[in-house]
Amino acid sequence: MGRRSAEVASRAPVNRARALEVALVVADSEGIEAVTMRRLARELGVEAASLYHHVRGKGEILDGLVDVVAAEIEVPAPGGDWRDMIGRRAQNTRAVLLKHPWAVSLMASRTTPGPATLSLLEAGIRAFREGGFSVLLAAHAVSAVDSYVHGFVLQEVNLPFRDESELAAMTGAIMEQFPAADYPYLFELTIEHVLQPGYAYGNEFDSGLAIVLDGITASLTQ
Amino acid sequence: MGRRSAEVASRAPVNRARALEVALVVADSEGIEAVTMRRLARELGVEAASLYHHVRGKGEILDGLVDVVAAEIEVPAPGGDWRDMIGRRAQNTRAVLLKHPWAVSLMASRTTPGPATLSLLEAGIRAFREGGFSVLLAAHAVSAVDSYVHGFVLQEVNLPFRDESELAAMTGAIMEQFPAADYPYLFELTIEHVLQPGYAYGNEFDSGLAIVLDGITASLTQ
DNA sequence: AAACCGTCCCTAACACTGTTAGATTGTGTT
DNA sequence: AACACAATCTAACAGTGTTAGGGACGGTTT
Numbered sequence: 001m002g003r004r005s006a007e008v009a010s011r012a013p014v015n016r017a018r019a020l021e022v023a024l025v026v027a028d029s030e031g032i033e034a035v036t037m038r039r040l041a042r043e044l045g046v047e048a049a050s051l052y053h054h055v056r057g058k059g060e061i062l063d064g065l066v067d068v069v070a071a072e073i074e075v076p077a078p079g080g081d082w083r084d085m086i087g088r089r090a091q092n093t094r095a096v097l098l099k100h101p102w103a104v105s106l107m108a109s110r111t112t113p114g115p116a117t118l119s120l121l122e123a124g125i126r127a128f129r130e131g132g133f134s135v136l137l138a139a140h141a142v143s144a145v146d147s148y149v150h151g152f153v154l155q156e157v158n159l160p161f162r163d164e165s166e167l168a169a170m171t172g173a174i175m176e177q178f179p180a181a182d183y184p185y186l187f188e189l190t191i192e193h194v195l196q197p198g199y200a201y202g203n204e205f206d207s208g209l210a211i212v213l214d215g216i217t218a219s220l221t222q
Numbered sequence: 223m224g225r226r227s228a229e230v231a232s233r234a235p236v237n238r239a240r241a242l243e244v245a246l247v248v249a250d251s252e253g254i255e256a257v258t259m260r261r262l263a264r265e266l267g268v269e270a271a272s273l274y275h276h277v278r279g280k281g282e283i284l285d286g287l288v289d290v291v292a293a294e295i296e297v298p299a300p301g302g303d304w305r306d307m308i309g310r311r312a313q314n315t316r317a318v319l320l321k322h323p324w325a326v327s328l329m330a331s332r333t334t335p336g337p338a339t340l341s342l343l344e345a346g347i348r349a350f351r352e353g354g355f356s357v358l359l360a361a362h363a364v365s366a367v368d369s370y371v372h373g374f375v376l377q378e379v380n381l382p383f384r385d386e387s388e389l390a391a392m393t394g395a396i397m398e399q400f401p402a403a404d405y406p407y408l409f410e411l412t413i414e415h416v417l418q419p420g421y422a423y424g425n426e427f428d429s430g431l432a433i434v435l436d437g438i439t440a441s442l443t444q
Numbered sequence: 445a446a447a448c449c450g451t452c453c454c455t456a457a458c459a460c461t462g463t464t465a466g467a468t469t470g471t472g473t474t
Numbered sequence: 475a476a477c478a479c480a481a482t483c484t485a486a487c488a489g490t491g492t493t494a495g496g497g498a499c500g501g502t503t504t
Binding site for chain 2: 480481482483485
């Protein structure tokens with residue numbers, strides 16, 4: 001009865017893949033800060049130092065986690081409208097990153113890309129190139145859309161509230177602490193938009209994505 | 223000559239402001255991971271536990287750092303073209319965040335905004351509202367542009383190279399490790415764009431910003 | 445069969461981290 | 475001179491990643 005959260009059979013031999021498997025479960029259920037060498041080892045029925053026979057260090061675990069998440073992102077098959085393909089790629093990316101909220105910051109901070117990360121990038125560039133974009137324009141476009149997606153999700157996963165009541169409490173606390181007169185437009189937007197029933201920050205994703213895609217279209221015809 | 227990097231006079235009394243001052247210097251010169259309670263205390267000529275008489279915990283230091291950086295971002299004065307104002311705001315944001323590379327992730331992960339953070343947001347919304355945007359469109363637009371800027375800089379500050387030769391070494395290492403045939407378009411883009419003399423990823427910022435601003439313009443007239 | 449070798453795992457330790465409890469100092473006021 | 479109070483101290487706790495060195499086990503070679 002000791003172990004409660006990540007139930008992983010500790011029979012199979014310890015190796016890099018099993019360590020990553022366990023790390024993913026722990027990160028998803030308790031956050032990335034719970035992924036420690038001692039914790040992974042305990043989950044694998046082993047001592048911390050033993051992990052260093054399968055992995056160069058904790059960095060390799062983090063790199064591996066990033067690529068596992070990247071592999072989970074479905075890339076649209078070639079052949080089709082670039083706008084549709086890039087749009088779906090963006091939606092899929094957001095969906096997967098929301099399932100692993102710790103992954104966004106990690107993807108940015110880790111700098112050794114794995115095969116899945118490269119494939120995701122390849123699919124983005126391909127969609128633009130086969131859609132008639134020059135190499136230069138494709139580079140600009142994929143950078144713009146990926147920056148937008150990562151930036152949006154980065155904010156989204158760090159929001160300090162999860163439902164409307166928590167949001168109301170949050171905005172209330174902020175507006176109490178600071179004079180509302182200093183931020184008239186922010187105040188207006190909060191009252192008339194944010195605090196309206198049915199609001200969720202995640203809804204802004206689609207409009208922002210449309211903005212970026214429209215901008216990319218405009219960059220084509222000029 | 224024990225102390226070498228952050229030379230801060232340790233005469234003045236210890237308080238929250240001085241702690242933040244020291245924290246900023248340490249973070250800029252040695253990275254955010256060097257900002258530890260013991261390090262700040264040492265720099266202030268004091269023991270770590272003493273800091274807790276001036277600050278609730280390390281979180282308050284990090285929150286303070288975020289707002290110090292936000293305060294450094296120059297917001298354009300009211301009255302002018304929205305595209306120009308938002309563009310300058312984006313450029314200024316990027317410039318300041320590049321001076322404090324640790325700040326991007328921190329701004330996203332900390333969830334207690336300070337006055338400077340709110341002012342920056344206020345200025346963005348104001349530019350759109352006074353440019354004729356509805357509350358809804360202004361919300362969409364400011365979310366889109368801020369997501370783009372943060373996402374771009376997040377990638378930019380985490381690039382594992384600083385000059386063209388390091389970039390060449392990096393791409394070379396990646397292309398050795400993985401079969402280039404698996405990523406034909408990425409390969410093409412690398413050869414024809416990334417490895418061209420004068421390339422720097424930061425140059426993509428302007429084109430992406432133009433894309434977002436064009437997209438916002440398009441969202442107005444539809 | 446006996447010796448060897450490499451893989452895997454262990455214990456122990458090092459130098460760190462944020463944070464708290466409780467004692468001690470120093471300064472200013474009564 | 476006595477008190478009060480804020481600021482600082484020492485010591486400790488439960489963690490972190492990582493390395494060194496030793497022991498057990500299996501398979502392969504002599």
